[in-house]
Amino acid sequence: MSLAHNRFIVATTTSFGSGALLLFLIFCLAASLRGRRRLGGLPTVGPSGIFAFPLGMLVAFFYGHRLVEEGYKKFPVFKLPRYFSWMIVVNGPQYLEDIRKATDDQLSFLAFLNEASQFEYTIGPEIMTDTYHNNVVRGPMTRNIGSRFSDLIDEVDKAMGDILKGASEDWTGLPCHKSVLHIISRISTRFFVGPMLSSNAKYTDIMQKWAVHVAVTGFAIRPLPACLKPMVSRAVFDIKEKTREVEAYIRPILAERLEKSAENDNNDDSNDMIAWLWNAAPAERRNVHDISLRLIFLNVTAIHTTSALLTHVLFNLATYNEYVEPLREEIFHAVQKEGWNKVSMDKMRKLDSFIKESHRLHGGEAVGVVRKAMKDFTFSDGTFIPKGSNLGVASRALNHDERYYPNPKEFQGFRFSDKDPLKWQMTALNPEFMTFGAGRHACPGRFFAVAEVKMVVARILLDYDIKLTDEKAGRPKEKWIAGLFVVPDTNARISLKKRALV
Numbered sequence: 001m002s003l004a005h006n007r008f009i010v011a012t013t014t015s016f017g018s019g020a021l022l023l024f025l026i027f028c029l030a031a032s033l034r035g036r037r038r039l040g041g042l043p044t045v046g047p048s049g050i051f052a053f054p055l056g057m058l059v060a061f062f063y064g065h066r067l068v069e070e071g072y073k074k075f076p077v078f079k080l081p082r083y084f085s086w087m088i089v090v091n092g093p094q095y096l097e098d099i100r101k102a103t104d105d106q107l108s109f110l111a112f113l114n115e116a117s118q119f120e121y122t123i124g125p126e127i128m129t130d131t132y133h134n135n136v137v138r139g140p141m142t143r144n145i146g147s148r149f150s151d152l153i154d155e156v157d158k159a160m161g162d163i164l165k166g167a168s169e170d171w172t173g174l175p176c177h178k179s180v181l182h183i184i185s186r187i188s189t190r191f192f193v194g195p196m197l198s199s200n201a202k203y204t205d206i207m208q209k210w211a212v213h214v215a216v217t218g219f220a221i222r223p224l225p226a227c228l229k230p231m232v233s234r235a236v237f238d239i240k241e242k243t244r245e246v247e248a249y250i251r252p253i254l255a256e257r258l259e260k261s262a263e264n265d266n267n268d269d270s271n272d273m274i275a276w277l278w279n280a281a282p283a284e285r286r287n288v289h290d291i292s293l294r295l296i297f298l299n300v301t302a303i304h305t306t307s308a309l310l311t312h313v314l315f316n317l318a319t320y321n322e323y324v325e326p327l328r329e330e331i332f333h334a335v336q337k338e339g340w341n342k343v344s345m346d347k348m349r350k351l352d353s354f355i356k357e358s359h360r361l362h363g364g365e366a367v368g369v370v371r372k373a374m375k376d377f378t379f380s381d382g383t384f385i386p387k388g389s390n391l392g393v394a395s396r397a398l399n400h401d402e403r404y405y406p407n408p409k410e411f412q413g414f415r416f417s418d419k420d421p422l423k424w425q426m427t428a429l430n431p432e433f434m435t436f437g438a439g440r441h442a443c444p445g446r447f448f449a450v451a452e453v454k455m456v457v458a459r460i461l462l463d464y465d466i467k468l469t470d471e472k473a474g475r476p477k478e479k480w481i482a483g484l485f486v487v488p489d490t491n492a493r494i495s496l497k498k499r500a501l502v
């Protein structure tokens, strides 16, 4: 390559770089002016001065959670710069109540979700135009946790067998998050589509790849103009091709069921997500393609959230070993009295509290109950939110507020165990704890998620001792993604050792 050629490349790259920088600054200026004009009355957290918006956006990208914490201490309502626009954050029960009461055409969760994850490009527009799958999760899926319990426990044991293959009676070190992802993938797949696919590593692998794709591609294409989004999304992960891969697994299962049900006077006794979706789907959506898309969507929402929670719980069990014996005792007595079923899981109040405390201290996004204003919206104190704004509640700062949680930085595993379960058990919706959101869009999968975590922990505690592999390093620290989303350390290891039978 000649020198002139090199110079040409450097010049082109430099002018492309300056062009991109100029475009970035223009976008920032437009967002900043728009914010000043429409949200001028709201205080801002982050840098001030002439480059406040671009600098603020960068600071929020890395340390958004700290800005939200700062805003929470200073203001009832404030804004912070995000992706060439503003995120409005509100604090306090009355604001939450107003959000809870707002209709979907005033404040929309779906529109926010679609903007954040770009579902119409990363999975398919069908997911956003018809959300019947939410009712399936709320209804038949949740109702059947009890009736499918023995399958789920069986799957926990199989998944544990996979990850502890060849383990001796000595300590076995495991990559905690990776192992948890495997266990949760298997349990969810067993519940959703049955044992043939839960033991099929190719299927669970495809589903895990989908989850990564939605998070990464969704984030990357978000700032692009709409005309470029499908092209870029397709280049990163060909959703048509990848959906066909899932369809190839679902098609024979569905075909066999339809055949059986035709022979059997339209009676099909299948009891899994495929059946629940099929029964709930409007006629035009009763096809392999649509059912596969819903399965993909539900996998994406279910697996990483639950895996993060379980990872935090295992890190805490391994760190605060003094909780192991009292938990074991509770689990042992509940199972001895009720057996391995949903009733015994519901009775494990100490375990429930331990899970909730793990989430309070380590999990939880910086801003929760996120919504998009579909029209101008006025809170009951007169705070005006213009159409198109994104807003949410400083849910994590609330979880660390000593007015609600004495010694908030301290892990107190049984903090909630003697409190009113209607308000304080893990699945309860409570304006002082918004892990699962609030109102009509509160997470419908929470009962399943908590049951899964309890099952795995109960099985582990009765069969194994647990410790951090690197005890000197202490409890693995959580990491922040894009400033507002927290994830457990995905490299840290825990060690398990089979308990001696007494």
Ligand code: HEM
Binding pocket: 109, 110, 133, 134, 137, 298, 299, 301, 302, 303, 305, 306, 309, 368, 369, 370, 434, 435, 436, 437, 438, 439, 440, 441, 442, 443, 444, 445, 446, 448, 449
């Ligand atoms: C620990 C695990 C989980 C956490 C922390 C979690 C959290 C959340 C949150 C915060 C929301 C939004 C609520 C709102 O803004 O008001 C949500 C919605 C949702 N979650 Fe979960 N989730 C978890 C597990 C699951 C599971 C296992 C499923 C099952 C399939 C699921 C399915 C859904 C669905 C379908 C929605 C949308 C509801 C709607 O649009 O009305 N989630 N989740």
